[in-house]
Amino acid sequence: MNAMITVENLTKRYGDYVAVDDISFACRAGQVTGFLGPNGAGKSTTMRIMAGLTPATAGRATIDGRTYRDLDNPATEVGVLLDASAQHAGRTGEEILRLSAMTIGVPRSRVDDMLELVSLTPEEAGRRVRNYSLGMRQRLGLANALMGDPHILILDEPANGLDPAGIHWMRGLLRDYADRGGTVLLSSHLLHEIEIVADDLVVIGNGRIVAQGTKAELLAGTGTVVRSTDDTALATALITAGLRAQAATGGGLNVDAQPADVGAVAAVQGIALTELRAGDGARLEEMFLSLTAADQREQPLTAGAL
């Protein structure tokens, strides 16, 4: 595996409090890795350690095999956007980018290129950042992260504050970046966004990893959806054959078996099928809520709790 970001047995303690608890994962080149978890799960802490802003208590996070602090000119290898609001409020967007270009050692023309890339107009670039909307700050932060033409991006909630068109734009930008071989680690609370753009997922709860793998693996379809001219008779036949079958909310049946097995039972009974396909699999929100249920601040009310 071509891992560009590697996190090995990383732990962060604040006094007695364990914010990140012995986590390990890797982000592959050419893939967008979605980093998910409830509030306070430890995502930002992990990303801050990756970017050399917070020391780890134990374990390590490396970029191309080296810690951030050991990189010669970090911005040319890894672009980081952790807190879009942390940019110097008294400077204009253009000043911030120009300073960044100077520090990294890239030509000044790159500032205009980046402003154009993130769709900040010259007039907006000339305003002081204190007068920027959150979405504009995110765009500026992304321009800054991309300034050194890095092959790795670490982005903490970059879609926060973007309007729907902005979210759509960012999705395209990140997809394109990864398709050209870049590595993206992206945290977000917008599960729908992650579901669309991410290839790999790392889910964290209470400082520990509760799931990781490819999106396809984690959201793999389970069971079969079947419809027939007589669902009641089919359900009876499936249950008699030892398969679990339940009425589906939208009509038809959900069966815990492969489509071929369901089709075979129907054929023996002479029941005509009108639809037979693999189940849709868990949606990301469902998976997220079930995996992190113990760590959620808002627990759903159950009948017994009323």
Ligand SMILES: Nc1ncnc2c1ncn2[C@@H]1O[C@H](COP(=O)(O)OP(=O)(O)OP(=O)(O)O)[C@@H](O)[C@H]1O
């Ligand atoms: N400097 C600090 N001192 C003490 N505790 C801290 C510090 N920084 C973070 N924490 C705690 O560590 C835990 C993890 O915080 P972190 O910001 O990493 O979570 P997160 O997953 O990014 O959450 P969110 O989704 O709300 O941004 C939280 O309980 C937080 O209060």
